[in-house]
Amino acid sequence: MGNTTTKFRKALINGDENLAYQIYESNPQLKESLDPNTSYGEPYQHNTPLHYAARHGMNRILGTFLFVRDGNPNKRNVHNETSMHLLCMGPQIMISEGALHPRLARPSEDDFRRADCLRMILKWKGAKLDQGEYERAAIDAVDNKKNTPLHYAAASGMKTCVELLVKHGGDLFAENENKDTPCDCAEKQHHKDLALNLESQMVFSRDPEAEDIEAEYAALDKREPYEGLRPQDLRRLKDMLIVESADMLQAPLFTAEALLRAHGNDKPRSFQMFSVLL
Structure with a gap:
């Protein structure tokens, strides 16, 4: 049996299918134990x-x-x-x-x-x-x-x-x-x-x-659609713009607000007009 097993292994390793198949088919004990x-x-x-x-x-x-x-x-x-x-x-x-x-x-x-x-x-x-x-x-x-x-x-x-x-x-x-x-x-x-x-x-x-x-993009698409800034967000941004302008102009808040309103919240234009007034 040991000799048969060795021959079968060598035939497999060498790629000799015909010999390997012949050994396998002609040895019932090998077929049973393999x-x-x-x-x-x-x-x-x-x-x-x-x-x-x-x-x-x-x-x-x-x-x-x-x-x-x-x-x-x-x-x-x-x-x-x-x-x-x-x-x-x-x-x-x-x-x-x-x-x-x-x-x-x-x-x-x-x-x-x-x-x-x-x-x-x-x-x-x-x-x-x-x-x-x-x-x-x-x-x-x-x-x-x-x-x-x-x-x-x-x-x-x-x-x-x-x-x-x-x-x-x-x-x-x-x-x-x-x-x-x-x-x-x-x-x-x-x-x-x-x-x-x-x-x-x-x-x-x-x-x-x-x-x-x-x-990930599909998940984003399922979220609520963007509808722009809410009124409270716009008011907060406007207040920040007034405070910032007042600080830069060294003017009262109501003056800065009036200048921004008069020039459509255009800060550079408001600064220019304020310097002319001075």
Whole structure:
């Protein structure tokens, strides 16, 4: 059993789906005991079998893990990555320097296979929650670099996966640790058409911060309409003007009031006339 488990793990890690599936189907004991959510430990960066199936776009095995073996795509590895993160890295993976390193010898239908895998993950339902709903795959989960699956799909140029993520509510405005949105990631990796598509969707969608501002304006609109100064406010301002003018002219209050009244409360004109009288 131990040798079989090791062979199966190696096949998953190497992305050999045919061999992995053959080992799984031909070993009833392995099928019975395998938990796709169990970490392979620190030497494997705490990736699970489900992580590796997603990483290589193994749609047959991924479907089995999710819908037969109770796999949970929200499980995290040491980098805080979910299965959806690894899936959306595509045939290229992000290395420590931040550049994209291509995995060679990938099948030409890789994008199709990954899109199929993504549909399965988005369809997945987990345990029933307190509110009566079921746990779903965290579409905007962030890893240690604050990347979402949409960041990786955009950087990898996987158009179909990007469309699926956006359709299911992926955050177009999410920023990673470099303050890059998914649109920025696509542009930096020279996926110009994809970047333009994401940019246009950002323009015509609603930024959550903008919605908060609009909500504040809506609340202001519901307040009582402004109808100008009340009579008591006007009287108070007039009294202040008379006192101020009297102080500046060094004249009695009634004189200042008379001058202001005569010149339509025009203080400069009142001062001019008062200096002529002096």
